[in-house]
Amino acid sequence: MTAITRSDDVRRQNRRVVISVLRRHGRLSRTDICATTGLSASTVSAITADLIDETILREVRDAETTGARRGRPQVALGLNPEAATVIALVLSMNSLSAALINYAGEVIASVQRKLPTLTLPRDELVHAAVAVTGDLIAQSAKIGMRVRRIVFGVQGITDSGSRMLLWSPITQHTDVGFADAIETAFGIPTTIENDCNMIALALGEHRPDRYRDNFLAVMLSHGIGMGLVLKGQLFQGTTSSGAEFGHMNHVPEGALCRCGKRGCVEAYAGNYAIWRNAKGLPEEDAPAVDIGDEEMQALADTARDHDGPEREAYRRAGEALGYGLGSLFSLIDPAPVIFIGQGARAFDLIEGPMREAMAKTAGGQHHRLPPFETEPDERPLIREGCASLALTFVDREIFAAGAAGAQDLQRETA
Amino acid sequence: MTAITRSDDVRRQNRRVVISVLRRHGRLSRTDICATTGLSASTVSAITADLIDETILREVRDAETTGARRGRPQVALGLNPEAATVIALVLSMNSLSAALINYAGEVIASVQRKLPTLTLPRDELVHAAVAVTGDLIAQSAKIGMRVRRIVFGVQGITDSGSRMLLWSPITQHTDVGFADAIETAFGIPTTIENDCNMIALALGEHRPDRYRDNFLAVMLSHGIGMGLVLKGQLFQGTTSSGAEFGHMNHVPEGALCRCGKRGCVEAYAGNYAIWRNAKGLPEEDAPAVDIGDEEMQALADTARDHDGPEREAYRRAGEALGYGLGSLFSLIDPAPVIFIGQGARAFDLIEGPMREAMAKTAGGQHHRLPPFETEPDERPLIREGCASLALTFVDREIFAAGAAGAQDLQRETA
DNA sequence: CTATTTTTTTCGAGCCTCGAATTAAAGAGG
DNA sequence: CCTCTTTAATTCGAGGCTCGAAAAAAATAG
Numbered sequence A, B: 001m002t003a004i005t006r007s008d009d010v011r012r013q014n015r016r017v018v019i020s021v022l023r024r025h026g027r028l029s030r031t032d033i034c035a036t037t038g039l040s041a042s043t044v045s046a047i048t049a050d051l052i053d054e055t056i057l058r059e060v061r062d063a064e065t066t067g068a069r070r071g072r073p074q075v076a077l078g079l080n081p082e083a084a085t086v087i088a089l090v091l092s093m094n095s096l097s098a099a100l101i102n103y104a105g106e107v108i109a110s111v112q113r114k115l116p117t118l119t120l121p122r123d124e125l126v127h128a129a130v131a132v133t134g135d136l137i138a139q140s141a142k143i144g145m146r147v148r149r150i151v152f153g154v155q156g157i158t159d160s161g162s163r164m165l166l167w168s169p170i171t172q173h174t175d176v177g178f179a180d181a182i183e184t185a186f187g188i189p190t191t192i193e194n195d196c197n198m199i200a201l202a203l204g205e206h207r208p209d210r211y212r213d214n215f216l217a218v219m220l221s222h223g224i225g226m227g228l229v230l231k232g233q234l235f236q237g238t239t240s241s242g243a244e245f246g247h248m249n250h251v252p253e254g255a256l257c258r259c260g261k262r263g264c265v266e267a268y269a270g271n272y273a274i275w276r277n278a279k280g281l282p283e284e285d286a287p288a289v290d291i292g293d294e295e296m297q298a299l300a301d302t303a304r305d306h307d308g309p310e311r312e313a314y315r316r317a318g319e320a321l322g323y324g325l326g327s328l329f330s331l332i333d334p335a336p337v338i339f340i341g342q343g344a345r346a347f348d349l350i351e352g353p354m355r356e357a358m359a360k361t362a363g364g365q366h367h368r369l370p371p372f373e374t375e376p377d378e379r380p381l382i383r384e385g386c387a388s389l390a391l392t393f394v395d396r397e398i399f400a401a402g403a404a405g406a407q408d409l410q411r412e413t414a
Numbered sequence C: 001c002t003a004t005t006t007t008t009t010t011c012g013a014g015c016c017t018c019g020a021a022t023t024a025a026a027g028a029g030g
Numbered sequence D: 001c002c003t004c005t006t007t008a009a010t011t012c013g014a015g016g017c018t019c020g021a022a023a024a025a026a027a028t029a030g
Helices: A007-025 A032-039 A041-053 A122-142 A178-186 A195-206 A271-278 A291-304 A310-331 A340-361 A380-397 A402-413 B008-027 B028-037 B041-053 B122-142 B178-186 B193-208 B271-278 B293-305 B309-332 B342-359 B381-397 B402-413
Strands: A027-029 A057-060 A077-078 A085-092 A095-102 A106-115 A149-156 A165-167 A190-193 A214-218 A224-230 A339-340 A373-375 B026-029 B057-060 B076-079 B085-092 B095-101 B109-114 B145-156 B165-167 B189-194 B215-220 B224-230 B337-340 B373-375
Touching: A007 A027, A007 A032, A007 A041, A007 A077, A007 A291, A007 A402, A007 B008, A027 A085, A027 B402, A041 A057, A057 B293, A057 B337, A077 B381, A085 A122, A085 A339, A085 A380, A085 B193, A095 A122, A095 B122, A106 B026, A122 A178, A149 A178, A149 A195, A165 A271, A165 B189, A178 A190, A178 B057, A178 B076, A190 A380, A195 A224, A195 A380, A195 B165, A195 B224, A214 A310, A214 A340, A214 B224, A224 B109, A271 B122, A271 B193, A291 A310, A310 A340, A310 B309, A339 A340, A340 A373, A340 B178, A402 B337, B008 B026, B008 B028, B008 B041, B008 B076, B026 B028, B026 B122, B028 B145, B041 B381, B076 B271, B085 B381, B095 B381, B109 B122, B122 B145, B145 B193, B145 B402, B165 B402, B178 B189, B189 B381, B193 B215, B193 B337, B193 B381, B215 B342, B271 B293, B293 B309, B293 B342, B309 B342, B337 B342, B342 B373
Parallel strands: A085 A149, A149 A190, A214 A339, A339 A373, B085 B145, B145 B189, B215 B337, B337 B373
Antiparallel strands: A027 A077, A057 A077, A085 A095, A095 A106, A214 A224, B026 B076, B057 B076, B085 B095, B095 B109, B215 B224
């Protein structure tokens, strides 16, 4: 049902627009905001005055404003870094990291912990996340800033409500209720999100020239993940975080996948699959649990050096990815792709066979794609994506509502 | 960029909501509208008074209002059938049909024409559509009603702006600019849409209990099409009508598809593929151009009668569909499916192998699906979908804007 | 020191929604 | 037959919001 609009929704929406252009552009004068948004000068004046009163915005007067122009000089406005803090939590294989981030998006504290995710009991895993979060909340309190939002990025499948980790390769537990645990411990809104989705958000923010309305971030590591943005919106499944690209079928009755089924793209293109093929092991062998980066590096070097099972393994990986992307592009039309993660270091071995396979599919035959890009280090992107999502939430749900609306929000969530 | 909100957007939006609940529920009293929408009685009173003045709504006083209730009786409001008309055009293999539909969604005139779509020159094809449309516009004018919107449903791929038929199996021409041709001929907003997408819209309207937020309509006929609704929204490609399910890859380097590539789902599950396999023809044989319904019916009967190449052909069709759906469900999570079109008559032969194949994929392993449904006759659904889309456009873009806003709209499109 | 230019704020007009009060239109009951 | 009760719909004033015009503020130019 389409929602009705009330008079105060107008102000909420326009506050949101003002905050969002400032987040995108950094600092703008009131006149700039008029030009960018289309709002009238009087409205911008009223809204910014309110936001400054609420210490969400502040005037930034530095010496080098514009230089020698005639007339009253513009005064730049910017988001007030001290308006709030958010926390970005990232859990990956054997490692938990967290960052405290101010309202301007700057990291002001961070924590890193090693922990054996594969073997840790459920409670201890959850507790580790809660403990690390508690540390950062305390640090934030020390400098007098309130943490308004927590986003937890993790490899694996989350539910569509972003409450639980349904399944993950880094732990044997399923349906782990991280978000609720953190939320009840501290009373701060928290969601848990798929790591590839966070990477996609980060790319959209960092490089809007290339990664804006439609693009894919494909993670090449032990498994295969994907973050997909369509029409400027993160694409998610209907009941899960969705877009499990790695488990599209490549070869019916094919190689054994980590998920227990056969023939998935991942069963050819994941690190364990490349390793299995390179070592000449049978396709129905159970996937190795974890393979060191150095070992994969060595495999790639051998493949580069001479033709043999290693090169063939990478060829098959590229082929699987190519067919998978081809099928995907039949559904969504082609879009720019960036390959993320440690596996992207061997992209030179993968790209040729991948393009060849794609050309054999119906998807993407009409359109020319921009060249593929790679980014081997996924970790900073995941953190930035989490931070970006958390800040956007604060912008939209808390600060756009204003003092009166904030009470509405509390009632709603209660 | 998020759009700003003006004061009059509020009224536009709330008018839209009122119109839309009336379209969904048929007839409602003002009090009912308050309850359904959450608008206050005074606002509903003001909005409905305007809409009645503009002859978009009307009071329906029939004898059997509510029966014996105390107090002032409610007076039902309904959409005024004479507020406008729209035209639903449907082009399929060798046939062009068109219907004139009033604002209440009732067909008030229709035309049907046989024409050899495969051989007709480009101009004549376009002209046929224009001519049929002209006839209905004349009929509408005769009863004093203005045609406000035309939607053209057709099998094939359209562009994302819904202006052109990019490719279609029913003609050899590509990039046929139907929408612009009709729009310039009559000055009435026109779009061209994929037939399966229209089927999905019709299902969403007819059977919201089952087909509402997430579902698929898979068309089984000469080729394989799909209409996909996610989160209540029709899913479309980024540059085309998208969701070319039939051209997802099933078997690398597999059977020759009508699209020129190899191994597409359609190359196993389309009528021509089933026919090719049943007749024992090699997989690289060029697809037959068209196969009569009776011939497919006979094939299915043979397959039901005894095991043999016919039954095996249907088994492989089911297998291809199963793997395709499995891959799709990896991306979007499982959703109810309805199989549409002539091929659905043989669904009894397809379902078993299809389920078996799906179970071998990662998609849809966790969730139980409702039983599949079938609907062999696609034509009424396509027409209803087109009509529904056209009426929704009138509701939202024209009537919600009101007299003042309508001028805005003209300026915008100019 | 005054005129000019540009930015920002202030003020009134015109919408819109909402709640309260009012009017309208029926049945219930003596 | 007339009055009371009940429910539906309209009217009216209060309070928001955006906008354009006018005014105020803050700089440079001469």
